C-alpha cells in the first residue's frame with residue numbers, strides 16, 4: 270500500500286470501515302507511465318466499465334485520448350464526468366434509444382457489433398440528414414493456433430455474442446464501401462477487436478498483429494483506406510503476484526514495429542483493468558477470528574457484496590495487514606494461530622470468501638485492519654451491493 274493510503278486507513282474509525290480508498294496521484298502516475306511507452310500513432314482509450322467512478326475518470330483524463338463506453342448509461346455518465354473527451358461506443362445489444370442518444374451525443378467512434386446494429390444505426394441516421402458517424406466493425410477474429418493458450422477470459426476466436434464473424438464483417442464492410450448509400454452517413458474507418466483478457470505483452474502483440482494484418486487484407490480486397498485499428502484491452506493483471514506488471518515497454522516497442530509496416534495507420538488500445546486495478550484498496554477490519562474444524566477463519570466487516578472480484582474470478586484477493594495494537598476489551602483477543610486463515614465477509618453464504626487459506630493471515634487478530642489490494646478495477650461496480658442489506662462502504666479519494 271502507498272504511504273498515503275496506509276496513513277489514511279490507520280486514521281479511520283472502525284465504523285468508517287469498510288472503505289474503498291483510491292490513490293489518484295498513483296493512478297495519474299501509472300497512466301502517464303503507460304502513455305509514455307506508447308508510440309505517437311497509438312491512441313490510449315480507457316474502458317470505463319473497469320471503474321467508472323468520476324474521480325477515477327477525471328484523474329485519467331490527461332493520460333488518455335478518450336474513453337470506451339459500452340452502454341447508454343456509461344455514455345451519459347462519462348460525458349458528464351469528462352465532457353470534452355472523445356468516446357468510443359461499443360457493446361452488444363445496443364437499444365434503439367441508446368443508439369439515437371449516442372448519435373445525438375456525437376460519439377467519436379462506433380464499434381458496430383452486428384449486421385442488424387448497422388441497419389439500426391443507419392435508420393437513426395436516416396432521420397438526421399447531414400449527420401455522419403465514424404464506424405469500426407468489431408470482428409470476432411479466428412486467431413492462429415496457440416495464440417491464446419494461456420488466457421483467462423476469451424471473448425473471441427470462439428462462439429460468443431461479441432462482434433461479427435470475419436465473413437459477416439466483410440459483408441458489413443461491403444455495405445459501407447463503394448457506391449453504397451449507407452456509406453454516406455456511416456464512414457468506415459477500420460476495425461475493432463477485443464478478443465481476450467489477461468494477455469501478457471507478447472501474446473497481446475501476436476493478437477494485435479493478426480488483427481491488423483486481417484484488417485489490412487480486408488481493406489485491400491474492398492478498396493477502402495484503412496485509417497484505424499482498435500486492438501482492444503485485456504492487458505494482464507496478475508492477482509497472484511501484486512508486484513508484477515504488464516510489460517508496457519515491450520508492448521509499446523512491438524506496436525511501433527507493427528506500425529512501421531503500416532504507414533498512415535492509427536492504432537488504438539482500450540485497457541481497463543491494467544490501468545486502474547492498482548490504484549484502489551478495499552480497507553476493512555477483522556471483526557472475529559474463529560477455529561472451525563481445524564481451520565482458522567477471520568471474519569471481516571464487509572465482504573464480496575462490496576468486493577466481488579475474488580468470487581467472480583475464483584482467486585484469493587491479495588491483501589496487506591495493518592496491525593492495531595489496542596485491544597480495549599476485557600475478554601481474550603481472538604487470533605489466527607494455525608499459520609493461515611480464510612478471510613470471509615459478513616454474508617450468510619459460504620461463497621463470501623475474499624481470500625482462502627492465506628499464509629499472510631498468520632497471527633492476524635480481531636481489530637487488525639486488512640487492506641485488500643488491486644481493488645481499483647471490476648470491484649465495487651460489479652458487486653451485489655443489496656444482498657443482506659449491510660451498510661455501503663465509504664469512498665475516499667486521495668491525491669485528487
Ligand SMILES: *Cc1c(COP(=O)(O)O)cnc(C)c1O
Pocket residue numbers: 316318319337359360463466467501502503504539540541542543
Ligand atoms: C472489457 C472491455 C475492455 C477492457 O478490458 P480489460 O480486460 O479491463 O482491459 C476493452 N474493450 C472491450 C470491448 C471490453 O469489453
